[in-house]
Amino acid sequence: MLKFLSVACLLGICSAFGDNQPPKPCCVPQQWEGFLHITEGQLISGEPELEDFTYITSYDYGVKKLALKVVGTPNVRVVQDFDKMMQYVISGTTCNATKMVGELMHCIPMDATHLQTFHFGGMQGLMIDAWQMMSPDLGGDAVIDVTHDGCVPVASVVTNTKPGMMSILEYQNITMGIKDPSVFNVPSPCPSSDNQVDGVAKPLIGLPGLSGH
Numbered sequence: 001m002l003k004f005l006s007v008a009c010l011l012g013i014c015s016a017f018g019d020n021q022p023p024k025p026c027c028v029p030q031q032w033e034g035f036l037h038i039t040e041g042q043l044i045s046g047e048p049e050l051e052d053f054t055y056i057t058s059y060d061y062g063v064k065k066l067a068l069k070v071v072g073t074p075n076v077r078v079v080q081d082f083d084k085m086m087q088y089v090i091s092g093t094t095c096n097a098t099k100m101v102g103e104l105m106h107c108i109p110m111d112a113t114h115l116q117t118f119h120f121g122g123m124q125g126l127m128i129d130a131w132q133m134m135s136p137d138l139g140g141d142a143v144i145d146v147t148h149d150g151c152v153p154v155a156s157v158v159t160n161t162k163p164g165m166m167s168i169l170e171y172q173n174i175t176m177g178i179k180d181p182s183v184f185n186v187p188s189p190c191p192s193s194d195n196q197v198d199g200v201a202k203p204l205i206g207l208p209g210l211s212g213h
Helices: 002-010
Strands: 031-044 047-060 065-070 076-081 086-091 094-100 113-120 126-135 140-147 153-159 165-176
Touching: 126 153
Parallel strands: none
Antiparallel strands: 031 047, 031 165, 047 065, 065 076, 076 086, 086 094, 113 126, 126 140, 140 153, 153 165
């Protein structure tokens, strides 16, 4: 259902509700945790491919860090440190680092287009604002649904990140704050910005289309 609503708002056809004046762009909470489910579809050599990922996600804009633990794969987690511009992938006792580009996503940009305000799940359901924007870090067009009160992420759709590719994100069981700050810890030794690293990573698709303010 979240997928349907996000795609519908991407097409500008979800049902409007509320004031005639559109809301102002908002910023998501400084700290939050929850489940992030990502579905990615793309064409590879003309054949459709579909992948699903679920993460336990911890977001802390105050320390500029994002942590993700892969659900169903023991001892695999990712930490993105936006102060050092480094991504760390920790698998058991192994840690690999990669330089990053981009910003930790936090706010709806001022030039974003407000598509609709609607109720999810009926007139007594959650009131949602849908925003459309370009996502420079992801190289595509994005629609993100956030709660009307509190700007909590609900769902997102990113298209044209590559030719013939679409990503759908769903956020579940979001709670405020960080229960265990150690989720951002990186084991030592692990390559840092002063050591050799391989490749360049982009910010993980936590909040596509949002930029730091």
